[in-house]
Amino acid sequence: MSKLKEKLYTKIQAWRPRTAKLIKEHGDVKLGEVNIGQAIGGARDVKCLVTDISYLDPMEGIRFRGMTIPEVLEKLPKAPGGDMPYVEGHVYLLLTGDIPTEKEVAEVADEFRKRAKVPQYVFDVLRAMPRDTHPMTMLSAAVVAMQRESVFVQKYNAGINKNDYWDPTYEDAMNLLAQLPEIAAYIFRMKYRGDTTIPSDPTLDMGGNFAHMMGIAKPYDDVSRLYFILHSDHESGNVSAHAGHLISSALSDIYYSISGMINGLAGPLHGLANQEVLSWIQGVMAKMGGKVPTDEEMRQFVWDTLKSGQVIPGYGHAVLRKTDPRYMAQREFCLKHLPEDPLFKYVDILFRVVPPVLLEQGKAKNPWPNVDAQSGVIQWYYGVKEYDFYTVLFAVGRAFGVAANIIWDRALGYPIERPKSVTTAMLEEAAKAASAAKS
Ligand code: NMX
Numbered sequence: 001m002s003k004l005k006e007k008l009y010t011k012i013q014a015w016r017p018r019t020a021k022l023i024k025e026h027g028d029v030k031l032g033e034v035n036i037g038q039a040i041g042g043a044r045d046v047k048c049l050v051t052d053i054s055y056l057d058p059m060e061g062i063r064f065r066g067m068t069i070p071e072v073l074e075k076l077p078k079a080p081g082g083d084m085p086y087v088e089g090h091v092y093l094l095l096t097g098d099i100p101t102e103k104e105v106a107e108v109a110d111e112f113r114k115r116a117k118v119p120q121y122v123f124d125v126l127r128a129m130p131r132d133t134h135p136m137t138m139l140s141a142a143v144v145a146m147q148r149e150s151v152f153v154q155k156y157n158a159g160i161n162k163n164d165y166w167d168p169t170y171e172d173a174m175n176l177l178a179q180l181p182e183i184a185a186y187i188f189r190m191k192y193r194g195d196t197t198i199p200s201d202p203t204l205d206m207g208g209n210f211a212h213m214m215g216i217a218k219p220y221d222d223v224s225r226l227y228f229i230l231h232s233d234h235e236s237g238n239v240s241a242h243a244g245h246l247i248s249s250a251l252s253d254i255y256y257s258i259s260g261m262i263n264g265l266a267g268p269l270h271g272l273a274n275q276e277v278l279s280w281i282q283g284v285m286a287k288m289g290g291k292v293p294t295d296e297e298m299r300q301f302v303w304d305t306l307k308s309g310q311v312i313p314g315y316g317h318a319v320l321r322k323t324d325p326r327y328m329a330q331r332e333f334c335l336k337h338l339p340e341d342p343l344f345k346y347v348d349i350l351f352r353v354v355p356p357v358l359l360e361q362g363k364a365k366n367p368w369p370n371v372d373a374q375s376g377v378i379q380w381y382y383g384v385k386e387y388d389f390y391t392v393l394f395a396v397g398r399a400f401g402v403a404a405n406i407i408w409d410r411a412l413g414y415p416i417e418r419p420k421s422v423t424t425a426m427l428e429e430a431a432k433a434a435s436a437a438k439s
């Protein structure tokens, strides 16, 4: 057993009695009530999911294992010569809740290295797809094609004890995570760089190797590390994390679950917003003939978009009620590395202009930018101008968090998810009864 898996098992054993006690002794304690608005309105604020991997406070933003983004970026061991932590260290943190030592990071890197070989048939599947297929479709297909590799399925069919489900789930998760960056880079080079794919370099860490396989020089290794860490998790209720959890609750293996996670992320209201931001800004640039607009010109453009019945991509959030700290972390990177970039200047103007416009319009509950408003600029600057690809980068990062959640779901024996639905007539009945009680 690897050191990480051993440590995880110790943590799981210590955690299980807490969950068991809550269910057994306090299962009927109320966390809140559900009203009609929530039942129709996408279950906003309904507290019915449990995760300890991350928590999203509306005002503060995400904490991974109790740590804010600046704390995570400061405390995790860093790749030599870089400013950003190893992705491998972040995986250790997500899984165990502890900051790893350099040695522990090296052990995780070694574990990933041993699992990194992507089966040839995955590349064959990708190559058989029409080249103009969206890269998210390719990624999802590649992941689900690998389902035949599932250790969980083999063990399940052999009659494994429920208590041990987490073990083959860990095996599947670590195998998939080790291979996902290469699959993503392969899609990129095959689709957008004339099919000149670059073999993996096993001497590099995950971020460094991803930059190498993308064919992009430093500091893109740091960009990749930052990107994968920032996108890794956003508690359980967002579409991608929830999709992964939901699918895996049926004991579908990690390949089915992560493929489903990718499909959820591919919607324009969720992860695809990062490509929408870029295509939208390109539209502004074309209208402006490339010149940087004044605040007033940009304001007009934002209003035109709203008046045509579209959303402003990269702004708003279902939970956050302030600027997303993931936006701020990327903004800081831009201010350091690309302050004069014309696209960054556009994004900077939007940061000033969009929130007051959304406030004036009065619909969006959160007028501030989310993670997707800033991320494409960095990719564009380092040469990844094919913005269809941006959500693939989000997906690789998100897989680290969702996989950690799924391993813990299996360790704590979370059951199949099955909320109850009602009919419109039942809601009308409930509304009538409430009105009668009031009068
Ligand atoms: N531009 C225009 N209108 C907006 C925006 C926006 N950025 N954000 C919310 N609204 C509207 C929303 O469409 C809704 O309108 P209506 O009443 O006509 O249906 C109204 O404001 C109330 O919505 P909220 O309750 O504030 O937001 P909700 O929780 O329903 O949705 C998002 C959250 C993120 C889907 C929404 O803010 C949005 O569509 N943003 C733009 C797309 C985006 O950036 N998505 C990425 C989110 C982060 N991620 O990576 O997943």
Ligand code: MLT
Residues within 6 Å of the ligand: 233, 234, 237, 238, 239, 240, 270, 317, 318, 319, 370, 371
């Ligand atoms: C995410 O990272 O999943 C998004 O910010 C969406 C969300 O949390 O609702």
